[in-house]
Amino acid sequence: MNPSSSPSLTKIRRHRVPVRIMHWLNVPILCAMLMSGWGIYNASPIFPAFTFPSVLTLGGWLGGAIAWHLAVMWALAANGLLYILWGIGSGHFRRDFLPLTPRTLARDVKLALTLRLAHRLGRYNAIQKAFYWFALACGLLLVLSGLSMWKPVQLYRLAALFGGFDRARYVHFFAMSGIVLFAVVHVAMVIAVPSTFWPMITGVIRRSPRDAQDE
Ligand code: HEM
CATH class of the missing domain: 1.10.287 (Helix Hairpins)
Incomplete structure (x- = not known):
């Protein structure tokens, strides 16, 4: 900074x-x-009742x-x-996405549920950190399960990790659902704290001396 x-x-x-x-x-x-x-x-x-x-x-x-x-x-x-x-x-990951422990996550979930979780501009809370790791994990699963369905013969070892082509389809579907869930909650969080939006475009946050004192 x-x-x-x-x-x-x-x-x-x-x-x-x-x-x-x-x-x-x-x-x-x-x-x-x-x-x-x-x-x-x-x-x-794969779920015929749902398209x-x-x-x-x-x-x-x-x-x-x-x-x-x-x-x-x-x-x-x-x-x-x-x-x-x-x-x-x-x-960046070490600085901004860590540390993350079950204790800090439980503390921030409790604060969020009681509407007391303050958003400090420029710092991710434990819920955001956990959510970003979740999105990364879903993205990785999506790409790997997708590759194993695309080339199940050449990449048979990868496909076998998922339990074969048919199971890879389920993994791909649920990882996609995870990313959609992430995107919906993520955008809802940005709407809830709109001051986080511009810094993601300009790269700069403006803090009043009071914000700094609150930290
Ligand atoms: C219109 C849709 C989106 C909006 C408005 C949006 C907005 C934002 C904002 C404002 C932040 C910074 C939050 C903060 O500083 O507290 C952020 C961070 C982030 N967003 Fe999004 N986002 C959108 C879509 C997505 C999508 C589709 C993904 C990926 C699936 C994504 C992944 C992330 C990640 C990983 C971060 C953390 C970035 C980092 O520090 O490395 N976002 N987003």
């Missing part, structure tokens, strides 16, 4: 450029992956949906891999 003072507000550098670029790239990439994936699912649903509304699908027909899914998956995998490498290499 790099504070620079002004008479009333302190500017603090928050989200670094690579995080912001990779974060916002995730939005169109994820929309395209979800919508094309739902199109593929609808052609042969996705066709307006939420991409590609028009099975072949088109597969073409979208296989094209955009490279962007998802590359963006995800770069994010993980950068997060580890720059110390």
